[in-house]
Amino acid sequence: MPELPEVETIVKDLFPNVINKNIASLKVFSGSERLFIKHSSSYFKKQLIHHSINNLSRHGKYIIFHLSENKILIMHLRMTGSMKMVTKIDNQLQYEKIRIVFTDDTAIAFMDIRKFGTIDIVSNLDVLKTKLGPDAISEGFNVEFLTSQLKRKQSSVKAALLDQKIAAGVGNIYADEACWDAKINPCKSASSLQKKQIQQLCNSIKNVLQKSISNRGTSINNYMDLAGNQGYHQTKVAVYGRNGEPCIRCKATIKKIRIVGRGTFYCPRCQKK
DNA sequence: ACTATGCCCTGGGTGC
DNA sequence: TGCACCCAGGGCATAG
Numbered sequence: 001m002p003e004l005p006e007v008e009t010i011v012k013d014l015f016p017n018v019i020n021k022n023i024a025s026l027k028v029f030s031g032s033e034r035l036f037i038k039h040s041s042s043y044f045k046k047q048l049i050h051h052s053i054n055n056l057s058r059h060g061k062y063i064i065f066h067l068s069e070n071k072i073l074i075m076h077l078r079m080t081g082s083m084k085m086v087t088k089i090d091n092q093l094q095y096e097k098i099r100i101v102f103t104d105d106t107a108i109a110f111m112d113i114r115k116f117g118t119i120d121i122v123s124n125l126d127v128l129k130t131k132l133g134p135d136a137i138s139e140g141f142n143v144e145f146l147t148s149q150l151k152r153k154q155s156s157v158k159a160a161l162l163d164q165k166i167a168a169g170v171g172n173i174y175a176d177e178a179c180w181d182a183k184i185n186p187c188k189s190a191s192s193l194q195k196k197q198i199q200q201l202c203n204s205i206k207n208v209l210q211k212s213i214s215n216r217g218t219s220i221n222n223y224m225d226l227a228g229n230q231g232y233h234q235t236k237v238a239v240y241g242r243n244g245e246p247c248i249r250c251k252a253t254i255k256k257i258r259i260v261g262r263g264t265f266y267c268p269r270c271q272k273k
Numbered sequence: 274a275c276t277a278t279g280c281c282c283t284g285g286g287t288g289c
Numbered sequence: 290t291g292c293a294c295c296c297a298g299g300g301c302a303t304a305g
Contacts (some may be wrong), residue, residue, distance in 0.1 A: 061299075078299050080283080114282040116299070155276060166301080172298065221297070260277070262298065273292065
């Protein structure tokens, strides 16, 4: 599932392939109906065609295409969305839902097995600002901000880390990895963390995300990069998906529990409550 | 206002 | 081998 490091990898790879290109057409395949709930596919075609991509950015798990005439295309891959660079004439890929074709006949194919992915066209980024806090690897995400947020949270640390208004881009895998790295029990009440623990947690979140970015993301489940290759970070995870296996720090057995409906992995010895 | 829960969806895994 | 069932979880709507 693409979280911040996976989306970051995709955006970095996508950049040289799309920047300053002009959109010639939008191909819409069957099974893409959910993508077009907010607006019709013809609306999207009208909005996109003849526009150029001036810039590309990311906030949390959202991919942001900055188009000419101040139009903005926002994509979210959710659980199983992926993209691949193809050409206009390539056959439809498996699970391909839409294809954005450029005037040089290259194209972005958007695939999605479970159809949870979303696209939207907006005129400014207000829609993201209202639902997202600072990006977890940005300067805005720091000890002061995290402290102010955790203090007033009436939930577990794990639930707080999954809250995109607190740590935009952190998902289930990196929330668990960060808690393990900071030696904090994910069940612990967020508001009960000591100053030192919050400092450690903030550092751990950034370190865990940056390490994964340098490994081109974690390929557990369906994540693939723009070229269809897996990341390398799945061999580096400390707890996620390792229930029953020994903790790499203290050799105790990793446990799996559920917190706010999400599978949560932790070491009961070095992440005491 | 807040937090928790169910839902969307499909492929892969498990157990009978 | 077949088939029913369960699980994975991001973000949203809804319930409490």
